[in-house]
Amino acid sequence: MGFTVGVDIGGTFTDAVAVGDDGSLRSAKSLTTPGVLADGVLSAVEGLGIALADVDSFVHGTTAGLNAFLERRGSRVALLTTAGFRDVYEIGRANRPAMYDLRYVAPTPLVPRRDIHEVTERLAADGSVVTPLDEAGVRAIAQRLHGTVDAVAVVLLHAYQNPAHERAVARIFAEAAPSIAVVVSSDIAPEWREYERTSTTAVSAYIAPIVLEYLRVLEDSLQHGGLVSDLKVMQSNGGVMTVDRARERAVQTLFSGPVGGTMAGVAVAADLDLDRLLCVDMGGTSFDVSLVVDGAADIASQTELEGHPLLAPSVVMHTIGAGGGSVAHVVAGALRVGPRSAGSIPGPACYGRGGTEPTVTDANLVLGRLPDVALLGGSLSLDKEAARAAAASVADALGMDVERTALGIVAVADAAMANAIREITVARGIDPREFGLLAFGGAGPLHAVSIAEELELERVIVPGSPGVLSAWGMVHTDLRHDVVQTFFHAVEHLRPDTFAEASGDVLARGRALLLADGVAPERIDLQPGLDVRYLGQEYTLTVPYGPDEEAGDVLAALHGRFDALHLERFGHNNPVEDIEVVALRVVARGLTARPEAGDVQAEGSPRELGRQEVRFRDETREAPVWDRASVAPGTAVSGPAILLEPGCTVLVPPGWTATPSAHGHLVMERTA
Structure with a gap:
């Protein structure tokens, strides 16, 4: 019988479960081993009493990246940005989360200004090239940084519209400084808002080498123990991804440990009709x-x-x-x-x-x-x-x-x-x-x-x-990818054919990611949505729509759907105000086959332990x-x-x- 195994590392215990093809459940715990977390994982899996060779799927939630961030023991990171925008990351935003807190201190950037380097290049807002990339200058920076930093975050202006320059920077670093991990914003956060995009890429670069090393050690240990199936990693968005994707998108592993409990909550809610x-x-x-x-x-x-x-x-x-x-x-x-x-x-x-x-x-x-x-x-x-x-x-x-x-x-x-x-x-x-x-x-x-x-x-x-x-x-x-594409358009001027073309492209990208992960076409589920706001607003709400809906029908119903969602979320709306689309999104899921949960059987009366x-x-x-396992379904236990x-x-x-x-x-x- 094959098994699907899930492992969650906590601060005190490392938990493991194995679900058999017949729906049977095994669980085990071991003390977490802070020095070498993989040891605690192997110990917990050993407690399941199954051979790693019998595991068909191994899913793991890790706090390696989150702990490195919280304890400020991440990698030394350099940041490359477009000439003239060196201070975007340090300036940040002027808003104060705690307006009346006299002791409020803005967060310290993960990359000090001395490690921010300007690159000669420029893209227009539509992604067209205004100034070509100075490849010789990038190569000189790479040679200068070689051996002094562990990772580089690359955030060039308007790269969310055209990633060509960022990819060229990554290629040059791979040639001139192959030991440096390179994280580009067009892969991590291909969205508008320069500061937020820079912050996201910097955090990912800060934890990437640590996450990569942790996953390498764990994968080697599991394969040495007999695991032949792929190792999958829990994501912050409630899905899982392959270990190769986790190496590319370390930022998505930040909350991978606790998120497993939320997804279990979804399953329990469905089971109890809540x-x-x-x-x-x-x-x-x-x-x-x-x-x-x-x-x-x-x-x-x-x-x-x-x-x-x-x-x-x-x-x-x-x-x-x-x-x-x-x-x-x-x-x-x-x-x-x-x-x-x-x-x-x-x-x-x-x-x-x-x-x-x-x-x-x-x-x-x-x-x-x-x-x-x-x-x-x-x-x-x-x-x-x-x-x-x-x-x-x-x-x-x-x-x-x-x-x-x-x-x-x-x-x-x-x-x-x-x-x-x-x-x-x-x-x-x-x-x-x-x-x-x-x-x-x-x-x-x-x-x-x-x-x-x-x-x-x-x-x-x-x-x-x-x-x-x-x-x-x-x-x-389920296996999950989130695909996003910046798409600025006032809805009243947006033509259905323009929307259909852009939406189709994002849907195709989501499907291609799942196919590359080996997901069968019949197991692919695509859930598209639009980031929408009232004209003049700063932030957006995501309005979902059906993947098979006609473009004209989506646009015709969009204002009403957004108004209803705005009213539900914020308690008010403004139906007479114009709205605009900011981005296209697709949640691409590779649906996991789940064995049916069996009914709990308890024979005789509840067993009193003392x-x-x-x-x-x-x-x-x-x-x-009472021994909980001996209490039959429907039997009420009074406090x-x-x-x-x-x-x-x-x-x-x-x-x-x-x-x-x-x-x-x-x-x-x-x-x-």
């Missing part, structure tokens, strides 16, 4: 929030990372440093939790690996919410006395007892996570009460109901295999500890109760019930 979910992934180091709206992942064509704009379609996500390993400490007499994490080494004190500082995991163990019979990750026994000793150090500083301090640690973490959800909902005009809460990750189901109560939510879903859900989501994700004293806000209650499985622990507080669905998703709801 159209709106808040997906929260709480692992050992971070807490990630994303949305499923109308049954699809919430994806933005432009995003931002620590003040650096990115013209790269990405799942809208908000991340904070709050996880099971977040360290509790006292600052000016007040309790703080995170963002620093104990990670996997030494880890929380209860791991018994040398950690002495109290963490959220230690607090849950002290409160009994992690039961005494629990094995973290399915194999790691926990030291409750070590957890109490660690919590006592903070309790002494606060003048409180250990249990109340542990309650405080959990409450502070819960409040931080609820605020993170408000950032991605309330701050954008979205009412979170209209959503169900999908909680996963090793620690998410422990805190899910507390977060739901804070936000006044009525339903919490803990999916099957929640501890490895991000890896499971990667297995159920009873546990659990501390809630104002009281201590005795709660039964207080704990449901235990190898990957995580589910806490059902008083006033809530938990009922497994036919496919094993645990639906928790308030009782009357």
Whole structure:
């Protein structure tokens, strides 16, 4: 039997799942190995109990590029730009994200001005050549940079209309300085807006050598272990790509780890016939929030990372440093939790690996919410006395007892996570009460109901295999390419034949990318759209249309569709205002064949593993500890109760019930 394998590297654990051709599921965890991440991947795959030679598809989510960016340990990058535009990157934009923040500091460019070099060339706005490229000058720059930088970002004026000059620069560098990785904007972000295009290309060049080296080591290790199928990499846009594409477009790997959980949320929403979910992934180091709206992942064509704009379609996500390993400490007499994490080494004190500082995991163990019979990750026994000793150090500083301090640690973490959800909902005009809460990750189901109560939510879903859900989501994700072409036209003057020709070209490019990846023609799905704005606006909304719609019909309906979308997104519109098209887009998907999920079978009565004293806000209650796998679909478990499985622990507080669905998703709801 063949298997599809997904692997997700977290700050504490590396998760692996394998889905067989018959729909069977296997999962495994191993501690993340920060020094050589590939070791943790191989260890997790070994825990699946399958041979790499039996793997038909291997999908991997990596945080190598994101971590390099956040820790500012990326490559040394030089930037080549058109003569006269050297300061575009440093000037940036004049807008202030926090208008009244007196301490606001603009982000520091990844490329200092001394490493920005001007190239003699010039293209007009329509892509025609005004000044030919000075190839001798480019060759001289390449020879001067050889051995001094790791990567070069090439951003020439109007290259989104005509990439010829940028490609010539890349060719010259390949000849004169082959050791330097070259990233050109016409491949990474072929869109208008010079600063955003420059920023995106610079970020991609900054992380590219690190991502390339990581993927090389991982691919070599897997092939040495017997893998014969292609290695695929999760993208920020909710799709997967081949490892060769990942080497070319490193910027698309930035959020590849947490995005797997969002795509799993799409599958769970379809399974439970829900159209709106808040997906929260709480692992050992971070807490990630994303949305499923109308049954699809919430994806933005432009995003931002620590003040650096990115013209790269990405799942809208908000991340904070709050996880099971977040360290509790006292600052000016007040309790703080995170963002620093104990990670996997030494880890929380209860791991018994040398950690002495109290963490959220230690607090849950002290409160009994992690039961005494629990094995973290399915194999790691926990030291409750070590957890109490660690919590006592903070309790002494606060003048409180250990249990109340542990309650405080959990409450502070819960409040931080609820605020993170408000950032991605309330701050954008979205009412979170209209959503169900999908909680996963090793620690998410422990805190899910507390977060739901804070936000006044009525339903919490803990999916099957929640501890490895991000890896499971990667297995159920399609191959994806996003093709974009700048296309400025006022709609009232746009002729159908002009639009049809341009649209057909973008559709053909999307199809060609999938065919080059080996996707069968019958598995290709193309979803075109138009970036549209009211005349005079700065930013746009993407209006989708059918690939088989006639050009005249699309243009005739475009104004009404845009008005409706604008009203839905912003709460207002202006139907009498003229609109214009800014860009053409195509989402090209290579559809993945997915085995049908089987119904969960549980024989007999739920199996009780023991009873546990659990501390809630104002009281201590005795709660039964159930083996989650033994609870049959449709069987309601009333709180207080704990449901235990190898990957995580589910806490059902008083006033809530938990009922497994036919496919094993645990639906928790308030009782009357």
